[in-house]
Amino acid sequence: MTTKPLPHLTPTGTCWCGCATKVGAGSFFAPGHDKVAEAALLAAEYGSSVAHLLHGHGYGPGHSVSARAVAKGVWRKCPSCAYVGAPAGIANRTKKAHPATPVADPT
Numbered sequence: 001m002t003t004k005p006l007p008h009l010t011p012t013g014t015c016w017c018g019c020a021t022k023v024g025a026g027s028f029f030a031p032g033h034d035k036v037a038e039a040a041l042l043a044a045e046y047g048s049s050v051a052h053l054l055h056g057h058g059y060g061p062g063h064s065v066s067a068r069a070v071a072k073g074v075w076r077k078c079p080s081c082a083y084v085g086a087p088a089g090i091a092n093r094t095k096k097a098h099p100a101t102p103v104a105d106p107t
Helices: 033-046 050-056 065-071 087-097
Strands: none
Touching: 033 050
């Protein structure tokens, strides 16, 4: 599998899901329409199957897409457990699943 550079994309003022809704400067999608576009792409190209999507890009049980995201530095491993995810997800998980142990008052 090769890694190709991603092109620079410029918002056009119209929602990219195809609904033709006008969107604000700097936005690609109307609120929630990124998920509409994602679901439509998955349905149109992969029969709504995430397994087929992964397989189509060379991922599966023997080649982890999560491990690839960590290797590329776009995801991280939680320092306290085996969980991997985006940096914001790791920070959120750390607060909820691994709260800091209170330090005893030395007085």
